[in-house]
Amino acid sequence: MNLYTTLQKLSVLPSVSGREDGIRALLSELIAPYADEVRVDNLGNLIAKKRGTGEGKTVMLCAHMDEIGFLVNFIEDSGLLRVAPIGGINFAASAFSEVVSESGIAGVLVPDGKTKPADYGANCFAIDIGVKSRKEAERKVKIGDFFVVRGGVRRLAGKRITGSPLDDRIGCAALLAVAENLWQEMLSADVYYVFSVQEEVGCRGAMTATFGIAPDYALCFDVTGTGDVPGADPMACALGKGAAVKIKDRSVICHPEVVTSLCTLAEKHKIPYQREVLLYGGTDTSSMQMTGSGSRAGALSIPCRYIHSRVETCDMGDAEACARLATEFVKALPEGK
Amino acid sequence: MNEELKRDIFELSGIMSVSGFESLATEKIRERYQTYFDEIQVDAVGNHLLRRSCGRTDAPSILVDAHFDEIGMMVTKICEGGFLRFTSVGGLSQSVLQGADVVIYGTRTLRGIITSTPPHLRGDSEDILPEAEELLIDVGYPEEELEKIAPVGTPIGFAPRYRELAGGALAGKSFDNKACGAIAAYAIAHTPRENLAGDVTLLLSAFEETSRIGGVAPGAFSANPDYAMVIDVNLARVPHTPKSETVPLRGGVSLAWSAATHRELTAMTKALCQEKEIPHVMVAAPSSTGTNSPTLNLVGSGIPVVDVGLPLRNMHTYYEVIAPEDADALCRLVQAFIESPALAERFGGRKEELPT
Numbered sequence: 033m034n035l036y037t038t039l040q041k042l043s044v045l046p047s048v049s050g051r052e053d054g055i056r057a058l059l060s061e062l063i064a065p066y067a068d069e070v071r072v073d074n075l076g077n078l079i080a081k082k083r084g085t086g087e088g089k090t091v092m093l094c095a096h097m098d099e100i101g102f103l104v105n106f107i108e109d110s111g112l113l114r115v116a117p118i119g120g121i122n123f124a125a126s127a128f129s130e131v132v133s134e135s136g137i138a139g140v141l142v143p144d145g146k147t148k149p150a151d152y153g154a155n156c157f158a159i160d161i162g163v164k165s166r167k168e169a170e171r172k173v174k175i176g177d178f179f180v181v182r183g184g185v186r187r188l189a190g191k192r193i194t195g196s197p198l199d200d201r202i203g204c205a206a207l208l209a210v211a212e213n214l215w216q217e218m219l220s221a222d223v224y225y226v227f228s229v230q231e232e233v234g235c236r237g238a239m240t241a242t243f244g245i246a247p248d249y250a251l252c253f254d255v256t257g258t259g260d261v262p263g264a265d266p267m268a269c270a271l272g273k274g275a276a277v278k279i280k281d282r283s284v285i286c287h288p289e290v291v292t293s294l295c296t297l298a299e300k301h302k303i304p305y306q307r308e309v310l311l312y313g314g315t316d317t318s319s320m321q322m323t324g325s326g327s328r329a330g331a332l333s334i335p336c337r338y339i340h341s342r343v344e345t346c347d348m349g350d351a352e353a354c355a356r357l358a359t360e361f362v363k364a365l366p367e368g369k
Numbered sequence: 370m371n372e373e374l375k376r377d378i379f380e381l382s383g384i385m386s387v388s389g390f391e392s393l394a395t396e397k398i399r400e401r402y403q404t405y406f407d408e409i410q411v412d413a414v415g416n417h418l419l420r421r422s423c424g425r426t427d428a429p430s431i432l433v434d435a436h437f438d439e440i441g442m443m444v445t446k447i448c449e450g451g452f453l454r455f456t457s458v459g460g461l462s463q464s465v466l467q468g469a470d471v472v473i474y475g476t477r478t479l480r481g482i483i484t485s486t487p488p489h490l491r492g493d494s495e496d497i498l499p500e501a502e503e504l505l506i507d508v509g510y511p512e513e514e515l516e517k518i519a520p521v522g523t524p525i526g527f528a529p530r531y532r533e534l535a536g537g538a539l540a541g542k543s544f545d546n547k548a549c550g551a552i553a554a555y556a557i558a559h560t561p562r563e564n565l566a567g568d569v570t571l572l573l574s575a576f577e578e579t580s581r582i583g584g585v586a587p588g589a590f591s592a593n594p595d596y597a598m599v600i601d602v603n604l605a606r607v608p609h610t611p612k613s614e615t616v617p618l619r620g621g622v623s624l625a626w627s628a629a630t631h632r633e634l635t636a637m638t639k640a641l642c643q644e645k646e647i648p649h650v651m652v653a654a655p656s657s658t659g660t661n662s663p664t665l666n667l668v669g670s671g672i673p674v675v676d677v678g679l680p681l682r683n684m685h686t687y688y689e690v691i692a693p694e695d696a697d698a699l700c701r702l703v704q705a706f707i708e709s710p711a712l713a714e715r716f717g718g719r720k721e722e723l724p725t
Binding site (some may be wrong): 267 | 388389390392393412413414415416443444445446447454458502520521522576579580581582583586587588590591602674
């Protein structure tokens with residue numbers, strides 16, 4: 033499977049938190065050839081399993097398949113749609129964007145003309161779907177419908193790509209690559225590939241998925257911020273320098289054994305890597321660590337510039353490094369229950 | 370307070386256990402406590418579960434929780450000239466950062482000093498405290514060496530120094546909350562087995578200082594107790610702190626009335642204090658205790674919990690202060706709690722009958 037081609041397919045399906053049906057169907061098809069079982073839990077997580085010998089550990093690899101978006105909560109007489117944010121919307125970065133609803137209605141997200149960008153919030157934004165009245169709007173859209181910024185990725189120079197939502201379709205694509213890499217391997221461990229729901233609204237999907245699986249080890253795939261753009265907080269993480277082995281973000285401090293194992297394996301197999309301490313943001317890693325009896329949790333991050341904008345920018349080399357490193361991590365898990 | 374307990378408090382508090390690195394302390398915990406406990410286990414999160422059985426079947430399961438992680442710092446970047454950029458792990462007291470003496474727990478242990486802007490150069494910004502992320506640690510070591518010894522992600526703590534003040538109060542770092550852990554371990558270890566009202570698990574839990582859930586959730590899920598006590602330090606009064614939100618030093622333990630804890634268990638624990646003449650004060654923590662109690666309360670199908678505090682001054686600095694009288698009170702309360710036939714009778718093995 034080609035990571036970039038997969039990512040292109042994944043990025044164009046709207047999948048706002050709580051409405052992940054479309055992308056789940058596609059991911060379900062893509063993971064099926066590399067799993068013994070594929071199921072969906074009650075919250076909507078897609079859970080694929082590669083059976084081990086029954087003598088090994090249980091490991092859960094997870095990437096979230098939801099994205100941030102907008103929920104229609106009022107329709108003006110003029111037909112303009114008022115919206116509430118779902119997840120951590122950066123309104124300044126969302127202004128004047130093409131948006132699309134889960135049923136395919138196209139629109140544009142625009143701020144009112146009076147408000148300064150520094151004061152942007154949900155109350156000064158509206159979606160214009162091109163209708164003339166509320167009546168006309170109501171034939172196309174209902175209160176409670178979801179919109180997302182229209183997705184898609186494009187290539188920049190070299191291995192760099194840009195578009196949205198790379199957060200976290202690029203993690204989903206990397207996870208699919210790991211499943212493909214491991215499919216022919218004889219492993220003692222049971223390996224679970226989880227595409228989680230509702231990460232952007234508080235890492236919720238990973239909680240129920242983890243409770244059901246009760247893994248010994250858990251590894252999360254998600255994007256992380258970088259310190260390599262003007263005005264960034266000091267951070268030793270940059271695009272193109274390899275898989276970022278997470279040590280800490282606002283939601284989690286990763287298990288030292290997992291961090292050490294990932295760094296050692298990267299050195300051994302000459303996979304480019306960097307150590308990541310993220311001062312903001314949270315990931316499913318936290319939910320996987322603390323649910324049920326807990327798990328030894330870590331994360332491989334793909335460095336990403338301009339997160340939660342429509343020009344999220346990554347280096348495909350970093351995603352490839354994450355997939356390779358995760359593959360080696362699963363192969364090197366300790367034997368025995 | 371006897372010398373053995375004092376030494377335990379100093380030793381345990383001096384172990385590096387910055388949130389997320391608790392599992393690195395396993396060997397030291399085993400070394401100190403394996404002769405006293407039947408089983409010592411470290412789980413996937415870094416919780417340590419120390420079990421002591423009463424030797425009877427059908428006995429209730431009692432949990433005593435004291436978080437074992439401590440606030441600290443972490444390397445975020447290695448800078449030119451042998452400086453480390455860092456971030457806080459947990460709610461460090463910003464007021465004591467500049468000029469502090471710290472230990473960097475890398476591939477080998479280094480000492481460092483947090484940089485400070487001299488008053489001569491502060492100008493108008495004199496009253497504004499810089500955030501941890503704006504400061505640097507001066508290690509005075511070449512950058513290339515630091516890349517190897519203290520890579521990004523290396524934990525950092527205040528230098529451990531312990532002393533007794535005139536009047537017997539103890540001063541040092543990370544009494545929050547390892548003093549409570551040491552006291553609870555001492556109480557459980559020194560209770561004759563035949564006096565135990567049930568099987569006791571001491572949960573030295575991870576991630577209290579940093580996680581919105583806390584290691585107590587997976588720890589208590591595994592232990593699955595009938596009832597539990599959460600012990601954490603409480604803010605002790607000094608002249609410039611508000612009376613309403615603090616407790617007196619040397620006033621004994623504090624017990625919290627809270628929506629996040631079990632009212633009847635709290636009342637019965639208070640009665641135990643009265644019966645055994647253990648000094649205590651009652652405090653109101655209406656919606657939350659700010660400790661592990663609210664989480665523990667909701668683990669699995671729910672666990673009755675009482676929230677107990679040890680008064681402590683200067684929280685989250687390198688010289689926290691506790692009083693031996695309060696430590697003794699806590700020690701006696703833990704012992705009374707795990708020996709109490711009344712609690713075992715009321716809460717043992719009948720979780721389903723409790724009012725919800």
